[in-house]
Amino acid sequence: MSYTDTLSKDEAICPYCKTAHKPESKPVEIEQKYCDECGHNYYLSFNDGAYHTQPDCEINGYDHDVMTRPSKGTDYSYCLVCDKEL
Numbered sequence: 001m002s003y004t005d006t007l008s009k010d011e012a013i014c015p016y017c018k019t020a021h022k023p024e025s026k027p028v029e030i031e032q033k034y035c036d037e038c039g040h041n042y043y044l045s046f047n048d049g050a051y052h053t054q055p056d057c058e059i060n061g062y063d064h065d066v067m068t069r070p071s072k073g074t075d076y077s078y079c080l081v082c083d084k085e086l
């Protein structure tokens, strides 16, 4: 299972279960949020007129599932679950 960043104009969409949450206010900086539906934590930010949510294994107490692949001469490592660059 893998999760990716999610964008929405007026709601924060949980990147894990895709439940829409109505944020109380626009986050000025990246905020850590908790989803009551699935019990996962995620990051919420507001950029370019849209709410941006991002999954992250670490804030949920999981180890990243690291995958490395060569990219233009340098190895690129990312997490298979949350898609974070490592």
Ligand SMILES: [Zn+2]
Pocket: 014, 015, 016, 017, 018, 019, 035, 036, 037, 038, 039, 040
């Ligand atoms: Zn959720």
Ligand SMILES: [Zn+2]
Pocket: 056, 057, 058, 063, 064, 065, 079, 080, 081, 082, 083, 084
């Ligand atoms: Zn991860």
